[in-house]
Amino acid sequence: SIDVSKKFTKEKIDFIDGILFSKNLGTIITGRLSDKKDLPVATFSNALDDWHYVHAEKITKKFDMYEEIAPIKDYFFRYNRGAFWVGKHVFVKGKIPFNKLTRFILEPLMQTRTLYRFLQAINISQGQFVQDLCLPEESGLKFLEYCEKNINVYPIWLCPGWAGDKKEKLSPGFITTKFAIDIGVWGKVYKTYEEFVKLNKEAETIVQKLHGRKVLYAHAYYEEKEFWKIYDKKWYNSLRKKYFAEKTFPNIYEKTRVKERYKVSFIKGLISVMLSPFKLPIS
Numbered sequence: 001s002i003d004v005s006k007k008f009t010k011e012k013i014d015f016i017d018g019i020l021f022s023k024n025l026g027t028i029i030t031g032r033l034s035d036k037k038d039l040p041v042a043t044f045s046n047a048l049d050d051w052h053y054v055h056a057e058k059i060t061k062k063f064d065m066y067e068e069i070a071p072i073k074d075y076f077f078r079y080n081r082g083a084f085w086v087g088k089h090v091f092v093k094g095k096i097p098f099n100k101l102t103r104f105i106l107e108p109l110m111q112t113r114t115l116y117r118f119l120q121a122i123n124i125s126q127g128q129f130v131q132d133l134c135l136p137e138e139s140g141l142k143f144l145e146y147c148e149k150n151i152n153v154y155p156i157w158l159c160p161g162w163a164g165d166k167k168e169k170l171s172p173g174f175i176t177t178k179f180a181i182d183i184g185v186w187g188k189v190y191k192t193y194e195e196f197v198k199l200n201k202e203a204e205t206i207v208q209k210l211h212g213r214k215v216l217y218a219h220a221y222y223e224e225k226e227f228w229k230i231y232d233k234k235w236y237n238s239l240r241k242k243y244f245a246e247k248t249f250p251n252i253y254e255k256t257r258v259k260e261r262y263k264v265s266f267i268k269g270l271i272s273v274m275l276s277p278f279k280l281p282i283s
Helices: 052-062 072-076 088-093 100-105 112-121 137-150 193-209 224-230 233-242 252-256 266-275
Strands: 002-005 015-022 025-033 067-070 128-136 156-162 179-188
Touching (some): 015 052, 025 052, 067 072, 088 179, 128 137, 128 193, 137 156, 137 179, 137 193
Antiparallel strands (some): 002 025, 128 179, 156 179
């Protein structure tokens, strides 16, 4: 099991992440592999369990410091149900009350794999600001201030980690710092399509000015020249040539850039889920 402490600690830790629930409320969650038996046990895999972030917010509002035990499986997959907190937008969009009963009823749809596949199938992602931005620790706060002023999406996920590996030139952690912070900003933005694209491009520019990088699973709106100013094109093309990929696969810019406005189709999404509705849970 894992001893999960929602507090700062001077003890050696094995895991750490953070959640900002609002500008003035957040928590740092640290974990240590543990054999303790004398703490409350929190699980996040059962249909009646709270989603992890819901549980964390309740604890954060009630306690300044708190310790509990989570089984290893529950801790590793703690954000699976609800896809962090992105799943809540299904409730908001459908005008469904967001409580333990409704989360229980919709549980089969709220696994990350099923939820993301559904959201991709209906092409609703261009109404959501979904980005992971990797920033040097010294400029992380500046980007959070930008988010508060211009994006205003909460919760925000904070995931610290080492950076600067000289071999991983496409990695978001390939930045000039010893310590980086992945800032996950995922939520609905109420803007026109044109404003939405402008916001994403502006965020890309800000991250670059702050010497950070994006995680490339998310939408990218870079112009081609902008993209290759960030990534080493000569090095990348040498790899493509070495492994005979030049005429077989599109390059990384072509694969990640958004080429057009997507047409939203709820029917397409429903059909996709109905044809292959629910995957077996990880055991």
